[in-house]
Amino acid sequence: MSSKAQRQPVAITFLVIGVLAIWMILAAFPFLWTLWGSFKVEGDFFSKANWANALTGKLTVR
Amino acid sequence: MFLKKVTLASAFAITAGTAYAGCEISGNVSIVGNEFPAIHTVANGAAACTGGDVKINLTADHQKINVDGMSGNPAEYTSAIIANSSLVALMNADVVRPLNDLVAAHGQDIPKNQLITIDGNVMAVAFMANAQTLAYRKDVLAEIGVDVPTTYEEVLEAAKKIRAAGISKYPVGGAYAAGWNLAQEFTNMYIGHGGEFYKPGTAEVSINNAQGVATLNMMKALTEYMNPDFLTHDSNATGAEMEAGNVMIMNMWGSRMGNLMDDEGAEEQVYSNITVGGPLTVGGGSTPASTLWWDGWTVARNVSDEDAVATFLAMKNGTSPAILTEETMGQAVWMIDGYTPAPVNDGVFAAIAAGTTSYPMLPYHGLLHTALGGNLADFLLGKESAEQALADAEAAYTAAAKEKGFLN
Amino acid sequence: MKHKSFFWFVLPSALAMLLFIFFPIVSVLVQSVYVDHEQVIKTVETCDLFGCKESTTVDQNATAALRAEHPLGQFAGFKTYTDRNHLAIDEFGENWTRSNSWRDFGAQMLNLPFYKAISFTLVFTFVVTPLVIVLGFVVAVAVNSAVKAIRGPLIFFSLLPMMITPLVGALILFWMVDARGVVGAALQYLAGDPDLSVKASTPLMWIMLMVYGVWHSTPFAFIVYYAGLQSVNQDTLEAARVDGANRWLQIRHVIIPHLLPLTTFIALMQLMDNFRVFEPIVSFSAEAHATSLSWAIFNDLGGETRQLSSAAATSVLTIIGVAILLSPVLVRTWREFDRK
Numbered sequence: 001m002s003s004k005a006q007r008q009p010v011a012i013t014f015l016v017i018g019v020l021a022i023w024m025i026l027a028a029f030p031f032l033w034t035l036w037g038s039f040k041v042e043g044d045f046f047s048k049a050n051w052a053n054a055l056t057g058k059l060t061v062r
Numbered sequence: 063m064f065l066k067k068v069t070l071a072s073a074f075a076i077t078a079g080t081a082y083a084g085c086e087i088s089g090n091v092s093i094v095g096n097e098f099p100a101i102h103t104v105a106n107g108a109a110a111c112t113g114g115d116v117k118i119n120l121t122a123d124h125q126k127i128n129v130d131g132m133s134g135n136p137a138e139y140t141s142a143i144i145a146n147s148s149l150v151a152l153m154n155a156d157v158v159r160p161l162n163d164l165v166a167a168h169g170q171d172i173p174k175n176q177l178i179t180i181d182g183n184v185m186a187v188a189f190m191a192n193a194q195t196l197a198y199r200k201d202v203l204a205e206i207g208v209d210v211p212t213t214y215e216e217v218l219e220a221a222k223k224i225r226a227a228g229i230s231k232y233p234v235g236g237a238y239a240a241g242w243n244l245a246q247e248f249t250n251m252y253i254g255h256g257g258e259f260y261k262p263g264t265a266e267v268s269i270n271n272a273q274g275v276a277t278l279n280m281m282k283a284l285t286e287y288m289n290p291d292f293l294t295h296d297s298n299a300t301g302a303e304m305e306a307g308n309v310m311i312m313n314m315w316g317s318r319m320g321n322l323m324d325d326e327g328a329e330e331q332v333y334s335n336i337t338v339g340g341p342l343t344v345g346g347g348s349t350p351a352s353t354l355w356w357d358g359w360t361v362a363r364n365v366s367d368e369d370a371v372a373t374f375l376a377m378k379n380g381t382s383p384a385i386l387t388e389e390t391m392g393q394a395v396w397m398i399d400g401y402t403p404a405p406v407n408d409g410v411f412a413a414i415a416a417g418t419t420s421y422p423m424l425p426y427h428g429l430l431h432t433a434l435g436g437n438l439a440d441f442l443l444g445k446e447s448a449e450q451a452l453a454d455a456e457a458a459y460t461a462a463a464k465e466k467g468f469l470n
Numbered sequence: 471m472k473h474k475s476f477f478w479f480v481l482p483s484a485l486a487m488l489l490f491i492f493f494p495i496v497s498v499l500v501q502s503v504y505v506d507h508e509q510v511i512k513t514v515e516t517c518d519l520f521g522c523k524e525s526t527t528v529d530q531n532a533t534a535a536l537r538a539e540h541p542l543g544q545f546a547g548f549k550t551y552t553d554r555n556h557l558a559i560d561e562f563g564e565n566w567t568r569s570n571s572w573r574d575f576g577a578q579m580l581n582l583p584f585y586k587a588i589s590f591t592l593v594f595t596f597v598v599t600p601l602v603i604v605l606g607f608v609v610a611v612a613v614n615s616a617v618k619a620i621r622g623p624l625i626f627f628s629l630l631p632m633m634i635t636p637l638v639g640a641l642i643l644f645w646m647v648d649a650r651g652v653v654g655a656a657l658q659y660l661a662g663d664p665d666l667s668v669k670a671s672t673p674l675m676w677i678m679l680m681v682y683g684v685w686h687s688t689p690f691a692f693i694v695y696y697a698g699l700q701s702v703n704q705d706t707l708e709a710a711r712v713d714g715a716n717r718w719l720q721i722r723h724v725i726i727p728h729l730l731p732l733t734t735f736i737a738l739m740q741l742m743d744n745f746r747v748f749e750p751i752v753s754f755s756a757e758a759h760a761t762s763l764s765w766a767i768f769n770d771l772g773g774e775t776r777q778l779s780s781a782a783a784t785s786v787l788t789i790i791g792v793a794i795l796l797s798p799v800l801v802r803t804w805r806e807f808d809r810k
Contacts, residue, residue: 012615012717019612020624026685028627030642031634033652037645046306046650125774146518151774154509156530180527181514188519240758265511290670291649294755356519397519420520425509425528428775436583436769439758443672446581454581461554465779467506467544 085111085379089372092117093359094128095143098317100190100394101357104143107380114372125151132157137364140373145355146421147428149178149186152360154425158185159363164374172378176397178358188358189381190317190394193418194250195352195409196339197304197314197322201331202229210337214254214280214344214351217311221287224310234287235303235312238442239296245434246353247313251277253419254344254351265426265468267459270452278441278448280344285442293439307332313342313352316410320392323406338405340412352413353421356397426468433458495789502550502782504543507536543779550783557787558582583766584784588791590676590760595744595795598683602740603733605684606691611721613692614699625696632689640753643682675759682750687743691736698732699725734799741795745788763788 093108095101097120109116119139121127129151131138142152152158160183165172169187178186196211203210206223217234224233237243252259257273260266285292289303301318303309305328314322316338321327323336341350359377361370383400392404395411403411433455441451463469510532516525552559561582569575579585613624631639646653649667658666668674702725710720748764751757757765763784770781 009717016612016615019608020616023609023612024624024627027631027689030639030646031630033646034642046648126772129776148774150527153530154528154775156534175517175519177517178519179515179517179522180525181512181516191519239755263513289649290665290667292670293758294669296755354520414520420518423516423518424526425511426775428773429777432769432773432775436757440581443670443758445672450581457554458583462775462777462780464553465505465550465777466775467508468511470508 085375087111087114087372087375089366089369090115090117091141091369091373091376092119092139093141093143093377094119094121094124094131094139095359096120096124096145096357097122099320100317100390100396101143103385103390103393104189104359104377104380107382107385108141108376109380111372111376111379114376116376128152129155129157132362132364135364136366136369137362140362140365140369141359141377142362143357143359144186145192145357146423147355147431149358149360150423150425151428153180153185157363158360159370160184161187161361161374164361164371168371168374169378173397173399176358178356186358186360187377187381188356188397190357190396191410191414192315192317192355192357192395193341193352193410193413194246194313194315195341195413197312197319197409198337198339199304199310199332199335200337201335202233202310205229210339211311212340212342213346214251214284214342217342218283218287220311221284225287230308230310232287232289232308233310234284235295235300235309235314236284236288236292237295237297237300237313238281238285238288238292239299240293240439241435242431243296243435244293244438244442245431247281248277248434248438249421249431250313250352251280251344253353254342254347254349255280256345256347256349259422259427259430260424265424265463267430267456267463269430270449270456274452275448276345278438278451281438282442293442302327304336305332316407316413317394319406319409338407338409340409341416341418350413350416350418352418354413354418355421357394426463426466429462429466429468430455430459433462498782498785500542501778502786503545503547505546505550505779506543507533507540508544509533510536546779550779551787554582555780556584556783558584583761584787587761587763587766591745591747591762591791593676594680594683594747594762595741597680598687598744599737599740601680601684602687602691603736605688606736607695607729609688609692610695610699611725613696625693628692629689631685632687636686636749637753639686640682640750643678643685644754647678669754669756672759675754675756679747679750679754679756679760682754683744683747686750687740690739694732694736695729698729702728738796738799741799742792745792745795763791 091108091111091114093105093116095105101120105118105120109118119127124142124144125148128139128142128144128148132142132152133155137157142148142158144152149158161169161177162182162184165177165184172187176188177184178188196217198210200210202224203220206220206227206229208216208220208223211217211220221233224230236247238247252269252273255273255276257269257271257277259269261268289295289308295303297315297318300309300312301314301322304312304314304322307329319336319338323333323338325333327333341352343349344351359381361373361377365373381398383398386396386398386400391402392406395401395403395407437455437458438451440446440454441448446454460469510529511526512529513524514527515522516527551557554561562579565575565578569578580589609628613621613628616624634642643653645651647657647668648654649658649669654668657668658664668678706724707720710724715723746764747762748768751760751762751765752768757769761769767781767784767788770777770784
């Protein structure tokens with residue numbers, strides 16, 4: 001069981017969560033981005049006009 | 063659409079077997095070559111021969127493996143499908159054999175101009191021609207009210223108008239990726255300015271002159287209208303930019319026009335308006351700023367005579383009039399009887415008609431090509447002057463040529 | 471262990487090293503002191519698809535005779551090492567006398583291929599290595615502090631950048647950083663400059679390559695440190711806590727000293743690996759902005775005319791460079807061993 005003395009302070013918990021969140025984004029995002037993009041056409045995925053195209057995939061034909 | 067392609071492909075595959083029936087070989091064949099549709103067609107034609115084993119290895123990295131692959135005894139490959147510059151590398155390494163006796167015995171019907179002869183020896187049999195010429199969007203040129211450019215100066219003017227009209231910010235395309243591609247573009251432009259690469263009769267390089275500087279300045283002017291990442295764009299990337307509708311005018315290989323003008327990978331408005339033009343001139347000169355290339359097949363030296371005969375017959379079959387079908391006709395400018403030009407090939411024919419120079423087939427030019435590819439980027443990035451960049455390229459070439467024994 | 475049993479134990483590995491490391495290095499050394507024979511050129515008539523004309527070609531018979539006599543080529547001594555493509559001794563002297571300022575001299579030297587390559591290689595090595603160690607440590611401590619339930623997935627995703635082939639990983643980042651990709655567009659937005667392109671700017675490209683280096687190698691440091699963290703002496707940690715040390719002091723005085731040997735190990739591996747940087751330059755098509763020693767070797771061998779002696783000389787110089795880089799650590803390890 002953990003007493004108050006052994007539980008880590010709240011600040012540390014947030015710091016740890018923050019660091020892990022940033023690192024997860026850095027490590028995993030490129031691969032998820034690639035996976036998502038493999039189902040889209042270049043015109044959509046790299047569209048400068050409207051970045052939401054990458055999500056909705058206007059030009060990508062199912 | 064997809065179903066249509068599948069049925070077409072399977073029908074082609076079935077008929078292909080019957081069309082080439084009649085090619086009997088009694089030895090083994092192993093082919094190495096570049097990877098694009100026309101070469102696939104040739105390799106498949108060779109593979110249709112019966113009686114022997116035919117292995118095919120087509121890859122974009124063929125230049126890295128063909129010399130070594132044919133150096134062994136027996137060689138790993140019995141035939142290399144190469145372009146003119148690569149033949150020099152194979153001959154320097156002495157891995158290809160003269161075909162005079164094979165031609166006399168089995169190839170009397172091959173047109174004479176297809177036989178690449180050096181010092182009386184037939185070293186390769188060419189089957190297609192290629193060149194870089196203009197490719198443009200005719201709807202965009204019509205919109206800004208400009209005629210089809212015939213010189214690079216006109217290209218610059220058209221680009222300025224396209225940008226001013228807000229149609230595209232970076233309308234010019236070019237395979238300016240640092241390395242082989244950049245050196246190739248320099249070679250084209252330098253020839254267009256009438257420049258000579260070497261001091262006559264020697265291997266001493268001489269490009270740091272007025273024509274060299276003019277070439278670099280024109281290239282710099284063109285890059286002002288190109289996507290800023292041009293130093294990372296090879297032919298594939300530049301073609302992709304045109305298909306994406308960003309590039310409106312560019313200098314592109316004839317063999318890739320088929321991919322650009324087909325109905326895949328681009329919107330209808332884009333692909334139906336991509337048109338091929340002739341080669342461009344520059345600086346008021348009459349020599350086109352382009353080079354002529356041929357692709358041909360060779361037979362390895364370090365193979366048994368039986369395999370050599372089999373290879374000759376198989377490759378001859380692969381480049382015979384029988385391979386020309388509706389699907390394959392547009393893949394290249396086939397220098398084969400029965401070839402009827404398609405619109406995609408207009409550019410290469412125009413290049414031949416305009417008297418375009420062939421790419422220099424000198425034993426030491428590969429070293430200059432590499433030296434140029436590694437040293438011109440600094441000028442285009444604005445880090446050094448044109449004279450300095452050319453001097454660097456010359457110094458790099460001289461060091462390499464001394465090491466390879468072409469200079470003392 | 472008795473010397474005899476040690477000998478038999480080590481024999482297979484030693485043989486393998488002799489065969490696959492020592493002999494190839496000797497071969498490369500030998501290749502680097504020879505150059506090709508002088509080519510005998512003759513003028514001939516060449517006929518191709520487009521007509522006949524005069525051209526030059528190599529006289530195969532004469533060259534073949536030379537090659538049969540001296541297969542290795544001409545002995546050139548250290549000429550390849552001192553030529554322009556390597557240490558460039560002559561150009562070094564010229565630049566020294568010709569240039570007016572240190573800056574000018576520096577610019578002239580960086581124009582030479584070998585110095586250009588080694589400058590990027592060294593910057594890459596000395597920026598990426600400490601960053602990898604620090605970041606790997608931070609991530610390891612963070613993962614170690616996380617709830618046990620999610621540690622599995624955390625470790626999996628943390629290892630991904632290292633698991634994926636360097637060429638593919640770098641290509642993914644290359645596309646993200648493209649002017650129209652996620653990171654490229656975000657950078658343009660943040661900088662307020664719609665023309666900003668990482669691929670077109672040398673400093674930005676260097677930074678991007680180093681970012682890739684850190685991204686790719688951090689999982690290695692992470693997993694080594696994470697393993698080390700599992701063996702931290704709990705009693706010492708407990709004692710520190712009782713003494714009133716906060717989290718930061720615990721880390722500084724207990725955990726970091728415990729992980730010091732691992733740090734030496736990671737530093738060694740990273741120095742060696744980063745000195746050989748090659749894949750990101752190819753995947754990012756960055757050769758216009760940055761070249762490295764390994765890339766220079768690849769470039770020499772990749773053209774249609776292979777420059778074997780030049781590549782061999784650069785290889786030997788790379789080996790010497792790695793030896794110099796690792797010498798402090800090796801000397802220290804040897805001294806410790808000797809002391810025992």
